Amino acid sequence: MPLDPGVARPYRAAMLAYAVKRLISLAISLLVASAVIFAVVEIAPGDPARFMLGINAQPDTVAALRAELGLDVPKWQRYLNWLGGMITGDFGTSYTYRTPVAQMVADRLWVSLPLALYALTLSTAIAFPAALIAAARRGRGPDVAVMGATQLGVAVPNFWFAMLLVLLFAINLGWFSAGGFPGWSDPLAALKALTLPAIALALPQAAILARVMRSSLIDVLGEDFIRTARAKGLSMRQALWRHGVRNALIPVLTILGLQFAFLLAGAIIIEQVFYLPGLGRLIFQAITQRDLVVVESVVMLLVFAVIMVNFAVDLAYAAVDPRLRRRA
Amino acid sequence: MTRLASSFWRKSPGAREGQRRSPPSPDTGAALLELDDLSVAIAGKPVLRKVRLAIAPGEIVALTGESGSGKSMTALAAMGLLPPGARTEGAIRLAGRDLITLGDRALCAVRGAEIGMIFQEPMTALNPVQRIGDQVAETIRIHAPRTPRAEVLSQAARTLARVGLPAERVPPTRYPHELSGGQRQRVGIAMAIALRPRMLIADEPTTALDVTTQARILGLLRRLVQEDGMALMMITHDLAVVADMADRIAVMNEGRIVEEAPTTRLFREMRHPYTRALFEASRHRASLPPRPAGEPLLQVHDAYRSYALPRTRLLGSAPRHEAVRGVSFDIGLGERVGLVGESGCGKSTLTRAILGLEPLQRGSITLDGRDVATDPAARRRMQVVFQDPYGSFNPRHRVRRLITEPFHLLDDPPKGAARDDAVAEALEAVGLDPSVADRTIHAFSGGQRQRLAIARALIIRPDLLIFDEAVSALDVRVRARILDLVADLSTRFGLAYLFISHDLSVVRGITDRVMVMQAGEIVERGPTDAVFDAPRHAYTQTLMAAAPRLPEIGQDEPVA
Known part of the structure; x- marks a missing residue:
């Protein structure tokens, strides 16, 4: 139209x-x-x-x-x-390594950013269907199962998941290597090396996301316009899909924004477990070596990333909810 | 546009005749919808008891009663949309087919195509993030998924035009929040009638709307029933709304239909005492002994308030909405004044300004010479009662604490026994037993909550009370008792009050003087009876004409 x-x-x-x-x-x-x-x-x-x-x-x-x-x-x-x-893109020179900080950060960013995106994609892919199933079958078997699993996901720290994953998939089954990063010259191998860390990062995030989305969906299902949709002849499932999801998305977007910001810098432990040369390890080393230029630059970069993500989330709100476009 | 749309639509009823799955069985006669000893229990508690009702094509049947009487449950049962855990007995036959025996998939095919439904709250009944055209189109698409998108959208646009939203004035690309309440309800109607169902159920379709909008929406429903030969089940708590519209009226109480008759006969005979009680309560007027106005108490002088609207251009000043445009009036000691007007006329802004909650950009409001915005002494002598008694109480506090809240306005609030006495006195004044002081708010009914709200307002013995739509959410019988209470209190304590309402009949019975507000200005004012009997301003005349009226009792013909 x-x-x-x-x-x-x-x-x-x-x-x-x-x-x-x-x-x-x-x-x-x-x-x-x-x-x-x-x-x-x-x-x-x-x-x-x-x-x-x-x-x-x-x-x-x-x-x-x-x-x-x-x-x-x-x-x-x-x-x-x-x-x-x-x-102007000149981040100074590292006191310790005597190399340009920009170059160091760029190298690490090539690990951290794909890892964050990978984990975010996984956590969304796990959380959305789980939340939809739980909300649609509220109080019944699937809901109880999802809620139990998310309880576990929130409670268990991600490095524990990481160790379990290494034990099972790297040591016992031998499908993945236990750590290290081969670089992006072979993209498939690189992705493979990031898979276990991404899963370990994604599971706790998915648990939180699923819980938020489930309760948001349940709130929306109680709204009058869902009843209107049912009166038009939509089944419960259709009403949930066509009218529930988009309306339930605002709190979910907020959480997604926070999680992405966390994933960029908060992966220190996971990077340590898997020997990944990421931003988290860089900043950790820089602090212990009093490499101020690197600390300042990386922290500033992270702040920049968080603010940009929030900006993107603000724009996404307006895209999802036409009512917010007016609140200039 | 409307005419064009109608001629397009005219094709389908004929076509549908052939589609009827089963002819009406002989014992149902001409009935389209037939409820046969329908009983519903939710969690073991009966909500409908052996309801029998039949509606023929082209017929308008009103279902009336107080909240909790089962009228909405009857509608939801007919739609197959009862809450989970509901147990149903009896039969709901649509054109001879029993809907109770159908599974959800079959019911989904019936809903929207054969029965449409319109809901009460146009503000919340539409999906806020979807365009109105798409929402109407969905009704069509869900029942005929193969129809090309362009065809569906143009059908939706024609349906919107048919309910009075032509694309050139209200494009189908609008979102619900860009429409007025009446326009949203038209969208709700368009969604319900897009497929020309044979049965339409309207659950309080005009209760949330202004009187003039209500009159137009009722007219639209009548026209659609006539044009399509639809059967209409109209649910309302307001007998006056259906008095000149329904062919038959069924009165419900506690899950039963206590009386059902053609409209004329029902108003003439009123066989059941409950029907009579409802009727009497609907046109109840409190007895208000005349009282001369004393010294000026509240003085509103040239009050002006405007708000910035969202910018429409990136640069340049934001447009402003003038909510209150230079309003002046006085209320004398002990005087009882009404303020009527439709939503958006500036009533609420004016009320907040009088309470000192809204800064004015021009003019002044004083209570006994003191500025209400700055002088706490003025606030002490004025209290307010709002529409929603539940929302204005903290659910975790006990009544004793709730109704003594205004004490914080006093420099030296009563303590100990004096405080208990004040609580008991306030509760007794509103007809409640002092022993309820230790309960929490959820233990009370809507009417009792409104009494508590009045007790809270009275406890610091104000000179002026403001009733902001204070009886609008109450059932008619409860409303009548609260109005009596208000009249009684004003007589006993010499209270002055400002009674704000969109409901003209309520204001008429309870005020000495009335003011009519439109677009931020008071367009007419005068003694209540004079304004009601001979309105001079065109807007007042429109309001009076649009207000639904009950027929005089005992008269042979209802006012048509």
């Missing part, structure tokens, strides 16, 4: 105004976050130059290194240099 121009124009304008407002608040959030991150990392005790050269270093050697690392200028200027560098 063609969109009526009289309706569409104010609608698109409202949607655009909404997006612009979200973008402005996004930029402000990023600026505030960068200042906070810089301040916190600067306050942390320990001089990186001294740390790198060891305790027996000569003061003039330390001073020379400080100058080389750009640590000798006033703090506000270092903040501006750091900020300007990040905008």
